[in-house]
Amino acid sequence: MKVPALIMAGGKGKRMELAVEKPLLPFLGKPLIDWVVDAVKSARQVSGFYVVTSGNAPETEAKCLREGLRVIRTDGVGYHDDLVQAVLKAELLRPVLIVPCDLPALTGKFLDKVIDAFAESGKDALAVFVPIETREKLELSVSSTDEHKGVWYAVSGVNIINGARVRDEGKIDTAAIITEDVEVLLNINTQKDLAIAEKIMRKTC
Amino acid sequence: MSPVKAIKTFRDLLSFFTIIPLGKTEDFVLTTAEYIYLFPVVGAFIGLLGAAYYYASRFLLSYLLGFVSLFVWTPSGFLLMLLPAVMTLAFLLVLSGLQHFDGLVDLGNAVGLGNLEERRAAAHKWTVSYKGAVLAIIVEFVGIVGLFFLDVGSAFGAIIVAEVAAKLAMVTIAVVGKPTHKGLGSIFLENAKRTRSLVAYVLAGLVAVLLLGLTGIGVILVSVTLGVLMGQVGKSVFGGVSGDVMGATNEVVRSAVLIFVAGVLLL
Structure with missing residues (x-):
C-alpha cells in the first residue's frame, strides 16, 4: 500500500519560546524538519509528500519552497484544523500519512511499519501512541494526550487517516500502535526535550 | 583544509x-x-592528557606516601602502582563525560533480554541493571590491572596507544557494522565506509609503532579484531551498531590494549 504524506510544519511552537521557528530548530546541528523530510523520503510506501505550513512559519515555508518541496499553506489555527484544511486543499480523499515536524528520530522504515499496520487494520484511521510513563521516566514533557480503549497515552502526532472521512474525525473507528520506539518517542516540545532527545539519539541511534 | x-x-x-x-x-x-577518520588523532590527544595525569598523580603520590610512611607503615610500593592506575582510568572516564562507559552499561543492561524491542528500549532508559554494572566494572577493572603492571617508563606509550586503538576500533566497527537506526548512526557508518577511513589506520599504526615498536603492531591487530567482534556483539544485542555499541567498544579496547601491552612487556 502506498500513501501520500503531509508533514505538519505550521505550528507556532510556543512552548519552546524560540528565536527561530520550531521546524528550523537545529537538532544535532540539522533543522528538525530536515530529519523528518529525510525519513519521509526514505519510506518505501510513501508515494509523495507535502509540507503543511502557515503564517506562523514563514521562514520554514520559504526554505521548503527553495528546496523545491511541495507546500500547502493553511490558516495555522491548530494541528487538527490545519490537517483537515490541508487534506481538503490537496484533495487527498484517501488514506494519508500525517507526520509532525518535531520527531527527529523518525525513519522511513518506521513509517513503512505504520502504513502496513494501517493496511492490516482495515480501519479508517490509525494513531501512534507512546505510553505516558515512558516519556515521564525519561523526563520528557507530556503535552498532548489522547485516550485509546480507556487508557491515556502521549500522542506522537504520527497518524494515518482516510482523507475521505477527515471531516467526521472523532466518530471514526481508530486503530492504534502503542510503542516505546525511539522513532516516535523523541517528540520535541520544550528546550528540555531537545537536550534529552539529543542525548538519547547519540546513544541509541 | x-x-x-x-x-x-x-x-x-x-x-x-x-x-x-x-x-x-x-x-x-x-x-x-x-571526520571519523580523524578519531585516532583525538585519541592520541586524549591519551596524552591521560598520560600527563598518570605521571602527575604518580609524582604527587610518591611524595604524599613518602611523607605518610615517615609516621606509619604503608604498603607504599603497592599503592604507588595501584592508585595512579585507578585514578588515571577514572580520569579518562570523567574526561569523556562517562558517555562511552554509559554505552557499556547499556550494552550489559540489554544482554539477555527477551526480544530486540526490549533490548533497544533498555538502552534509552536511565536505569542500571546488575548485568550492566557487572560488565562495566569487569571491563574497567581489566584496564586498571593492565595499568597496574605497567612500569613507569612504558605507561606513557601504553596510555596514549590504548586511547588511539580505542578510537580506531570505533572506526572499524563503523566500517564493518550496519546501523540500528537510519538516522544519526547511519551518518557515522556511511562516512566510515569511504576509502579515506584508511587514513585512520595509517595514523593509528604510526603512533602505535612510534611509541611501542613491534608491540604497537600487535595493538593495532587487537584493536581491529575487537572492533570487528564488537560489531557482531552489537548486531546480536541491538540488531546493529548504535552510539552505545561504539562507546562500549572504546572502553573494551582501551582495557584490552592496556592488559595486552602489560602482558607483552612482562613476558
Whole structure:
C-alpha cells in the first residue's frame, strides 16, 4: 500500500519560546524538519509528500519552497484544523500519512511499519501512541494526550487517516500502535526535550 | 583544509569526545561523523592528557606516601602502582563525560533480554541493571590491572596507544557494522565506509609503532579484531551498531590494549 504524506510544519511552537521557528530548530546541528523530510523520503510506501505550513512559519515555508518541496499553506489555527484544511486543499480523499515536524528520530522504515499496520487494520484511521510513563521516566514533557480503549497515552502526532472521512474525525473507528520506539518517542516540545532527545539519539541511534 | 577549519574541526571532535569546554559549532556531532577518520588523532590527544595525569598523580603520590610512611607503615610500593592506575582510568572516564562507559552499561543492561524491542528500549532508559554494572566494572577493572603492571617508563606509550586503538576500533566497527537506526548512526557508518577511513589506520599504526615498536603492531591487530567482534556483539544485542555499541567498544579496547601491552612487556 502506498500513501501520500503531509508533514505538519505550521505550528507556532510556543512552548519552546524560540528565536527561530520550531521546524528550523537545529537538532544535532540539522533543522528538525530536515530529519523528518529525510525519513519521509526514505519510506518505501510513501508515494509523495507535502509540507503543511502557515503564517506562523514563514521562514520554514520559504526554505521548503527553495528546496523545491511541495507546500500547502493553511490558516495555522491548530494541528487538527490545519490537517483537515490541508487534506481538503490537496484533495487527498484517501488514506494519508500525517507526520509532525518535531520527531527527529523518525525513519522511513518506521513509517513503512505504520502504513502496513494501517493496511492490516482495515480501519479508517490509525494513531501512534507512546505510553505516558515512558516519556515521564525519561523526563520528557507530556503535552498532548489522547485516550485509546480507556487508557491515556502521549500522542506522537504520527497518524494515518482516510482523507475521505477527515471531516467526521472523532466518530471514526481508530486503530492504534502503542510503542516505546525511539522513532516516535523523541517528540520535541520544550528546550528540555531537545537536550534529552539529543542525548538519547547519540546513544541509541 | 585551511588552518582555521582544521582548528574548528579538531575543537568539534574534542567537544564530542570530552567534557573540555572549548566552545563548539552547532553541528559538531555531524562534523564528528564526517571526520571519523580523524578519531585516532583525538585519541592520541586524549591519551596524552591521560598520560600527563598518570605521571602527575604518580609524582604527587610518591611524595604524599613518602611523607605518610615517615609516621606509619604503608604498603607504599603497592599503592604507588595501584592508585595512579585507578585514578588515571577514572580520569579518562570523567574526561569523556562517562558517555562511552554509559554505552557499556547499556550494552550489559540489554544482554539477555527477551526480544530486540526490549533490548533497544533498555538502552534509552536511565536505569542500571546488575548485568550492566557487572560488565562495566569487569571491563574497567581489566584496564586498571593492565595499568597496574605497567612500569613507569612504558605507561606513557601504553596510555596514549590504548586511547588511539580505542578510537580506531570505533572506526572499524563503523566500517564493518550496519546501523540500528537510519538516522544519526547511519551518518557515522556511511562516512566510515569511504576509502579515506584508511587514513585512520595509517595514523593509528604510526603512533602505535612510534611509541611501542613491534608491540604497537600487535595493538593495532587487537584493536581491529575487537572492533570487528564488537560489531557482531552489537548486531546480536541491538540488531546493529548504535552510539552505545561504539562507546562500549572504546572502553573494551582501551582495557584490552592496556592488559595486552602489560602482558607483552612482562613476558
